[in-house]
Amino acid sequence: MTKADVVNEIAQNTGIDKATVLATVESFMDVVKNSLIRKENVYLRGFGSFIIKERAEKTARNISKNTTIIIPAHSIPAFKPSKTFVDQVKK
Numbered sequence: 001m002t003k004a005d006v007v008n009e010i011a012q013n014t015g016i017d018k019a020t021v022l023a024t025v026e027s028f029m030d031v032v033k034n035s036l037i038r039k040e041n042v043y044l045r046g047f048g049s050f051i052i053k054e055r056a057e058k059t060a061r062n063i064s065k066n067t068t069i070i071i072p073a074h075s076i077p078a079f080k081p082s083k084t085f086v087d088q089v090k091k
Contacts, residue, residue, distance in 0.1 A: 036077045048081040 007025055011018045032050050035042050042050040057073045081089075 039075070044082075046082055046084055048079055048085055051078050051080055052076070053078045 003025065007018055007021045010016070010025070011021045014021070032042050036050060036052055039052055041052065044050075052075050055071075055074050055076060058071050060069050060071050061067070062069055
């Protein structure tokens with residue numbers, strides 16, 4: 001399902017025009033993205049959490065060149081679904 005599909009479905013379910021729904025969806029994505037950039041997690045009860053995971057520094061190998069490289073510590077965004085969401089998907 002693409003963003004356009006999501007916008008179409010929300011517009012059909014609510015009766016709101018697609019332009020308004022598209023602006024709302026894009027605004028939601030911007031708010032989540034900006035919150036994660038500021039290292040603030042986003043919690044949506046009953047749906048899940050958008051969180052920042054911290055990855056520690058680690059040593060890796062480049063097999064083709066047979067060298068060792070160090071990957072620095074870094075942060076990555078992640079989504080953790082709520083328990084009720086996971087249960088609904090399992091059924």
